[in-house]
Amino acid sequence: MSAGAAPAPGPPPIEVRGLIKRYGDLTAVAGVDLTVETGDVYGYLGPNGAGKTTSLRMMLGLIRPTHGSVRLFGRDPMESVRALQGVAGFVEAPAFYPYLSARRNLELLAAYDGDGARDRIDPALETVELTDRAGDRVGGYSHGMRQRLGIASALLRDPKLLLLDEPATGLDPAGMRDMRLLIRRLADDGMTVLLSSHLLTEVEDICNRVAIVRSGRIVYEGEIAALKRGAGTTYRLETTDDERALAVCRAQAGLTDIRLEHGRICFSADEAAVAELSQALVEAGALIKAMAPQTVTLEDLFFSFTEGAEGEPGVRSPEPATAVPPAR
Amino acid sequence: MPGVATVYRWELTKLRYQKRTYLGLGAAVLVPILFVVAVHFRHDRHGGDFAFSAYLSRSGLAVPLVLLLFGAVWLFPLITALVAGDIIASEDHNGTLKTIFTRSLERGQIFAGKLCATATYAVAAILLAGTVGVIAGSIQSGFNSLQSLSGTIVSAPKALELVYVSLLIYLIPIAAIVSIGLLLSAVTRNSAAAVVGTLMFSLLMQLLGILPGLTGAQPYLLSTQFNAWQGLLRTPIDWAPIVRALWVCALYAVPALFAALVVFVRRDVAGG
Numbered sequence: 001m002s003a004g005a006a007p008a009p010g011p012p013p014i015e016v017r018g019l020i021k022r023y024g025d026l027t028a029v030a031g032v033d034l035t036v037e038t039g040d041v042y043g044y045l046g047p048n049g050a051g052k053t054t055s056l057r058m059m060l061g062l063i064r065p066t067h068g069s070v071r072l073f074g075r076d077p078m079e080s081v082r083a084l085q086g087v088a089g090f091v092e093a094p095a096f097y098p099y100l101s102a103r104r105n106l107e108l109l110a111a112y113d114g115d116g117a118r119d120r121i122d123p124a125l126e127t128v129e130l131t132d133r134a135g136d137r138v139g140g141y142s143h144g145m146r147q148r149l150g151i152a153s154a155l156l157r158d159p160k161l162l163l164l165d166e167p168a169t170g171l172d173p174a175g176m177r178d179m180r181l182l183i184r185r186l187a188d189d190g191m192t193v194l195l196s197s198h199l200l201t202e203v204e205d206i207c208n209r210v211a212i213v214r215s216g217r218i219v220y221e222g223e224i225a226a227l228k229r230g231a232g233t234t235y236r237l238e239t240t241d242d243e244r245a246l247a248v249c250r251a252q253a254g255l256t257d258i259r260l261e262h263g264r265i266c267f268s269a270d271e272a273a274v275a276e277l278s279q280a281l282v283e284a285g286a287l288i289k290a291m292a293p294q295t296v297t298l299e300d301l302f303f304s305f306t307e308g309a310e311g312e313p314g315v316r317s318p319e320p321a322t323a324v325p326p327a328r
Numbered sequence: 329m330p331g332v333a334t335v336y337r338w339e340l341t342k343l344r345y346q347k348r349t350y351l352g353l354g355a356a357v358l359v360p361i362l363f364v365v366a367v368h369f370r371h372d373r374h375g376g377d378f379a380f381s382a383y384l385s386r387s388g389l390a391v392p393l394v395l396l397l398f399g400a401v402w403l404f405p406l407i408t409a410l411v412a413g414d415i416i417a418s419e420d421h422n423g424t425l426k427t428i429f430t431r432s433l434e435r436g437q438i439f440a441g442k443l444c445a446t447a448t449y450a451v452a453a454i455l456l457a458g459t460v461g462v463i464a465g466s467i468q469s470g471f472n473s474l475q476s477l478s479g480t481i482v483s484a485p486k487a488l489e490l491v492y493v494s495l496l497i498y499l500i501p502i503a504a505i506v507s508i509g510l511l512l513s514a515v516t517r518n519s520a521a522a523v524v525g526t527l528m529f530s531l532l533m534q535l536l537g538i539l540p541g542l543t544g545a546q547p548y549l550l551s552t553q554f555n556a557w558q559g560l561l562r563t564p565i566d567w568a569p570i571v572r573a574l575w576v577c578a579l580y581a582v583p584a585l586f587a588a589l590v591v592f593v594r595r596d597v598a599g600g
Binding site for chain 2: 054057060061062063064080081082084085087088089090091092093094095096097098099100104108109111112113114115153157
């Protein structure tokens with residue numbers, strides 16, 4: 001992953017502008033704008049039905065957008081399959097011919113790819129650890145093995161950009177860990193990756209940037225670190241006299257979002273304000289039993305964006321500047 | 329560089345791995361054999377008192393021609409539809425359209441490869457049925473001269489040539505069946521519906537031909553073109569039905585093929 005690295009010259013791997021897809025009265029994607037830069041490992045997050053898979057299908061040229069544009073390295077995938085040069089991936093579960101072996105499937109896809117893809121079959125099988133089962137018919141493969149074969153089929157194209165839709169869905173914990181390690185390894189090798197996922201800890205672990213999509217719209221796009229910074233730091237406080245402490249907190253400058261939760265005082269503040277609060281509490285006679293910063297996870301932020309009434313950011317929404325999709 | 333030939337080769341490979349291919353080719357082999365066996369027993373019991381009995385007992389070369397006559401509208405269209413109706417719909421069933429559409433081949437190239445593979449299968453099935461018919465018939469009745477529809481006698485080598493040219497002419501309406509099968513396969517996205525629909529289309533044409541008041545339309549029905557090969561067995565050869573079959577079948581095949589191509593190329597791959 002190369003967060004903060006100087007962008008490579010040329011158009012970005014993915015540039016999506018005003019993407020809309022309607023099926024009759026149903027709007028599956030309602031105006032998505034996003035940019036994935038070279039070296040990004042980009043998480044595309046959203047609840048079921050938010051339009052993630054439809055967006056990915058449009059990015060891969062499988063679905064014609066109603067409005068808007070997709071550019072992969074500056075090329076339109078709807079115009080020609082040549083736009084997919086250097087691009088690989090899969091949407092939903094990767095699909096293969098069940099009556100052919102894994103190797104036969106890869107041979108077919110390598111033939112369809114050309115450009116020396118056939119020579120990459122063995123290394124790809126090795127990368128996803130399917131060499132021993134390559135002769136078996138795919139019809140007998142488990143879900144996890146198909147997912148790994150999906151990655152192998154993508155690697156045949158020697159991609160610079162990998163688009164993966166829920167790559168770890170349906171895998172057991174070991175399979176999820178292996179998939180995470182594999183994606184991280186590919187990213188370390190310089191591949192730009194966009195992955196949609198429900199597994200927020202996984203995204204937090206391997207992605208440097210995210211877009212959070214809700215009801216077909218992006219409600220946040222940017223770096224995970226910036227998202228967390230924007231959300232501020234929340235503290236939990238326990239004292240010998242919570243009523244008095246609550247009054248002190250409310251009177252103290254620099255504290256926001258003060259509330260009593262399960263017998264503990266919660267508030268957001270920066271470090272300087274917390275130091276001053278400590279002194280004020282002692283002076284007021286409310287002695288501190290415990291005060292700890294509460295780490296904001298991507299999951300907390302995700303729910304703050306995707307739950308509650310439409311258009312109403314959650315309690316821990318980040319600063320408005322980070323919540324607006326950046327126009328490029 | 330990958331192209332139509334690449335898809336064609338791999339479509340043939342895929343056909344080799346699918347049961348329906350062997351079902352179709354198996355029928356193409358078994359039906360002539362069963363036909364000869366049935367004729368043999370019927371001849372023993374009834375002393376040759378049935379339709380075409382004299383024709384069939386005189387020369388084994390008559391077997392593929394009588395088979396064409398009886399199986400023209402349903403047997404060979406069904407064998408053809410087994411693959412034509414499935415070759416696109418099965419990609420929907422397996423969810424593999426998204427897999428092959430994201431490689432380095434244009435959708436039109438994939439369609440052309442599938443069309444060529446289906447045509448190859450149809451040609452193979454019909455030539456196979458004809459060849460098995462010739463062999464089984466020759467074992468039963470001998471490799472003898474054949475009586476033409478005009479009553480003249482045609483030598484065995486010349487008759488063999490006529491049998492194969494008849495089979496090739498029979499492939500003209502089969503090409504229309506291939507196109508309609510591909511269209512239904514692309515539109516319905518359901519293999520069974522496309523196979524049954526293609527066969528129903530062929531049978532419906534036959535029914536239309538026997539409806540009173542529609543006799544004027546008969547020369548332009550697809551079912552009529554299935555008999556165009558009979559012009560070869562007249563002396564002199566009657567080319568008129570063959571020439572008509574060429575353009576009438578093109579009227580069925582070209583729009584169907586074009587529509588199938590448009591559906592295939594422009595469709596959203598939203599499932600699978």
